[in-house]
Amino acid sequence: MFRFAAFAVSAIIFAAAQVALPAIAGPANVGPEKCEKCHRDETKVWEGTAHAKSFKTIHKHKTGKEILKAVGEKRMKRSEICATCHYTTVEDGGKSKPVAGPSCESCHGKASEWIAIHNDYGGAGVKREQESAEHKAARIQKAKAAGMIRPEMLYDVAANCMSCHGLANENLSGEHASAMLDNGHPLNTNYEIVEYSQGTVRHRFYPPDVTVNKEMTKAEMARFYVIGQAAALVSATEAIKKTQHAKYVEGQNKRIAKAKSVLSKVPEASALLAAPSADAGRALADAIADKDLTAIVGGELPTKFK
Numbered sequence: 504m505f506r507f508a509a510f511a512v513s514a515i516i517f518a519a520a521q522v523a524l525p526a527i528a529g530p531a532n533v534g535p536e537k538c539e540k541c542h543r544d545e546t547k548v549w550e551g552t553a554h555a556k557s558f559k560t561i562h563k564h565k566t567g568k569e570i571l572k573a574v575g576e577k578r579m580k581r582s583e584i585c586a587t588c589h590y591t592t593v594e595d596g597g598k599s600k601p602v603a604g605p606s607c608e609s610c611h612g613k614a615s616e617w618i619a620i621h622n623d624y625g626g627a628g629v630k631r632e633q634e635s636a637e638h639k640a641a642r643i644q645k646a647k648a649a650g651m652i653r654p655e656m657l658y659d660v661a662a663n664c665m666s667c668h669g670l671a672n673e674n675l676s677g678e679h680a681s682a683m684l685d686n687g688h689p690l691n692t693n694y695e696i697v698e699y700s701q702g703t704v705r706h707r708f709y710p711p712d713v714t715v716n717k718e719m720t721k722a723e724m725a726r727f728y729v730i731g732q733a734a735a736l737v738s739a740t741e742a743i744k745k746t747q748h749a750k751y752v753e754g755q756n757k758r759i760a761k762a763k764s765v766l767s768k769v770p771e772a773s774a775l776l777a778a779p780s781a782d783a784g785r786a787l788a789d790a791i792a793d794k795d796l797t798a799i800v801g802g803e804l805p806t807k808f809k
């Protein structure tokens with residue numbers, strides 16, 4: 504509580520608090536129930552996903568025991584290694600406690616530092632309909648700076664999925680990733696963003712009719728498909744440096760080869776292909792933002808979704 508108050512008061516006090524509290528925590532999760540009261544439709548969609556359902560089942564999975572043993576852990580719900588990708592954890596009396604499977608903040612960014620900004624339309628009592636355009640623009644920028652991954656940041660959205668899917672998370676050591684693979688943990692090299700985001704996961708309740716969960720058009724899918732391959736290329740290129748473990752290297756090389764085969768057909772991707780990086784991925788997303796790439800990749804788009 505003290506730290507939260509310090510953040511709110513001023514940057515100067517924040518700096519002082521940083522000195523006083525050596526182990527200052529980064530952004531934290533607030534948990535999906537904090538989003539639910541305003542986002543009922545999205546919550547309902549999320550509750551139907553493997554992400555939400557896995558909270559009750561994944562720790563009972565038959566290969567889990569071997570995987571846990573291989574990285575020196577006993578219980579999945581107590582393991583920080585597993586929590587990186589399998590759980591949403593909130594701080595509770597100095598301990599981190601899993602409260603859900605992957606949830607809102609796993610994809611939109613830990614919210615402790617952006618939720619107040621997100622809900623402030625211009626001071627106490629100002630309603631959303633009364634917010635000025637300037638305030639809204641500033642609010643969006645501030646929320647991003649505080650770690651919110653917004654829906655229109657398509658490269659960042661996709662890259663974030665890749666941090667769990669692909670066994671590529673930067674916080675997972677090469678040693679642990681190898682031991683997990685050797686003991687039955689999957690590394691899904693066929694993970695493709697359109698196939699995985701436009702089925703159970705899809706929530707696109709955009710205006711004008713916010714009661715309808717809209718499907719992507721073919722042109723939107725084609726762009727997201729290309730952006731997903733960009734994110735896979737960057738993710739796998741980073742991940743492959745973790746370890747020389749043969750199976751892991753083979754898996755990441757498969758992801759790289761697939762991404763390159765798609766991206767080599769897209770002229771705007773040449774800089775990214777020459778030097779894969781998140782910034783080059785974002786630049787690609789910007790460069791194709793208004794383009795219809797269906798003539799190039801339309802034939803490869805999935806017709807069934809997870």
Ligand code: HEC
Pocket residue numbers: 533534537538539540541542607608611614618621622631652653654
């Ligand atoms: C007090 C109500 C409220 C709460 C709590 C809330 N939101 Fe929102 N959120 C909104 C509204 C209203 C919008 C519609 C766009 C706007 O801000 O005008 C929105 C929009 C969004 C968007 C779309 C981007 C945008 O700004 O339009 C995302 C993503 C989002 N919220 C995520 C979350 C997550 C994740 C949580 C929980 C950590 C959360 N919200 C909590 C009210 C809320």
Ligand code: HEC
Pocket residue numbers: 561564565566567568570571574576579582584585586587588589666667668669670671672675683688689690691694
């Ligand atoms: C880098 C992210 C990541 C980490 C860390 C991680 N997992 Fe997973 N795990 C996944 C993903 C993603 C899947 C789903 C696989 C898929 O379909 O892509 C999965 C699937 C599983 C499955 C289901 C396997 C199956 O055959 O269906 C088990 C069991 C599992 N993980 C156990 C663990 C345990 C135990 C830990 C901790 C030691 C752990 N995982 C750590 C990302 C991770």
Ligand code: HEC
Pocket residue numbers: 535538539542545546547549554605606607608609610611654655660700704706707708709
């Ligand atoms: C698996 C990742 C993932 C999870 C979990 C997730 N989102 Fe999203 N969310 C996305 C993506 C991707 C988009 C962009 C959709 C698009 O524009 O195609 C999005 C868009 C949104 C939007 C804007 C579109 C709309 O429906 O109004 C809101 C609001 C939102 N999410 C809120 C939430 C809330 C609240 C939760 C938790 C109940 C949640 N999301 C869980 C990935 C996720």
Ligand code: HEC
Pocket residue numbers: 553554557561587588589590605609610660661663664665666667668696698699700703704809
């Ligand atoms: C915090 C880690 C994490 C993030 C981020 C994440 N996922 Fe997942 N996802 C998982 C895990 C773990 C599973 C396996 C759950 C299970 O089956 O028990 C999974 C399963 C899924 C499944 C079900 C797969 C199947 O075969 O049924 C889909 C679909 C999916 N994720 C899509 C996405 C998309 C799209 C995004 C990004 C918008 C995303 N995920 C982001 C961890 C994550």
